Amino acid sequence: MGYKISIEKTKKSRIGNVDFNNLPFGRNFSDHMFIADYYEEDWHDCRILPFQNYSTHPALSSLHYGQAIFEGMKAERDADGNPIVFRPAKNFNRFNISADRMAMAQFPEELYMNAMDKLLTLDRDWIPTAPKSSLYIRPHMFATEEFIGIKPAENFRFVMFTSPVGAYYNRPVKVFIHDQYIRAFPGGVGYAKCAGNYGATMLPVREVQKMGYDQILWLDGVHKRYLQEIGTMNIFIIIDGVIITPGLDLGTILDGITRDSIIQLAEDEGYVVQERDISIEEVINAYYENKLEDMFGTGTAAVLSHIGEFHYKGENYELPPVEEREASNKLMKRLTDIKSGKAEDLYGWLHTVPVGIYSNQ
Ligand SMILES: Cc1ncc(COP(=O)(O)O)c(C=O)c1O
Known part of the structure; x- marks a missing residue:
């Protein structure tokens, strides 16, 4: 089944506020984010928005009972400047393995990849080029049941956002x-x-x-x-x-x-x-x-x-x-x-973001 992603672009990029020569891990966030909501046994309202806060219900079940999972991937740019991502399909598989263990909804692969490709196309200028730096991609999902009482939730939110990062450890x-x-x-x-x-x-x-x-x-x-x-x-x-x-x-x-x-x-x-x-x-x-x-x-x-x-x-x-x-x-x-695309990709590990992915498909 095809999921449509609507796109609302930011009116004013924040990229000028970021010092790309000094990127602490996980402190800067790119201009856009992706959100989808799961209810009535399917994913709905798939949308890319300017990066922003959202409000939560005080009884949000993930905050009380811990149904929450995440992943981490990295994008770099190849010699032509196109975004490339290392083994995202494997992260996707692990995401659904985590979802299964936590009794959460499965997320569709096509939507995961499409959301990632669109985000990386929109925010490609946020992909750092300095050695050891990259654009960290954080998909996560949490239960959104508004309910006090312990039971597996039936409503979830999936979010994906990105963050330009430098090295995690700078020494042994x-x-x-x-x-x-x-x-x-x-x-x-x-x-x-x-x-x-x-x-x-x-x-x-x-x-x-x-x-x-x-x-x-x-x-x-x-x-x-x-x-x-x-x-x-x-x-x-x-x-x-x-x-x-x-x-x-x-x-x-x-x-x-x-x-x-x-x-x-x-x-x-x-x-x-x-x-x-x-x-x-x-x-x-x-x-x-x-x-x-x-x-x-x-x-x-x-x-x-x-x-x-x-x-x-x-x-x-x-x-x-x-x-x-x-x-x-x-x-x-x-x-x-x-x-980083410098050596031959013998195992097909690199995913290249397709060109022309802006369309609202
Ligand atoms: C607990 C733990 N072990 C291992 C890893 C390394 O896994 P990967 O190479 O897929 O990032 C991570 C990071 O994701 C982790 O959080």
Whole structure:
């Protein structure tokens, strides 16, 4: 079924207020946004508007009971200046997987892509061109039932907006491996990109940040022993030349799109990649045997971020200098070159926004 998108363009662009040479992550918002509302079992009122606030009912069910999910993608410009987006179909799939887990309405793929293409065409001047910068695309959906009482909602709002961003981390990351708090457990919602997964980590993250760390590297919720992921990134370890990352089978971590891409690129480069359980003891033993070559995180926001140091049970462990980390540096370059259209897109990962997408279709 075709969904029509109406477009109301902004009368006055705010782009002149933004310093594109100094883009903090997630603080600037482009001129337009997309909204669609779900009621009577279908999506209605699909519209692009000037970026603006909306009002909410005090009993808005997502604010009380947490039916809220989101995604994150990035757009850059190719050599001809056209907007390109990295693997948006995979983000779309994950969006609906999250929606399913949270008992929310499925969103149609054609509408998701069309809304994204139109927004990027309208706001193409907001796509930064400086190295390490891009236009972050944030789709999200929340329950809009105006009702007090716990039941799956039947009304939802889908919103997509964009934000020009610079680098998420500007230096190697310091992570704290927690042996008290946990993020997810089998049977839970770890694999979904739902708001509550992030809300539950705010207190532990604030505590470790006060101690000088950037993020938590989570251990599994059952044994508190196996590495899981970082709050915004999947985790990779290189021990004795082998690249290891936790598997997805327990459903406790996010099926990261950057993770999937790095695994593919690493295999292409001839590295051995293992998706398997990796315990903190194995990492620490490798450290003392001088076999722990690298630890890094991967994510859309953070791309590939090296871990400079990790903390576990009162000890700090320092990783080798970033310049010495040949494999991850090579993989980061491969990935950023593909994302920006500089390297050949062997796997059809890049989505190019079609020209002439302004029409109200
Ligand atoms: C908890 C968590 N893990 C991993 C990732 C990395 O996933 P992706 O590479 O798809 O951005 C993210 C970011 O989306 C995240 O929030």
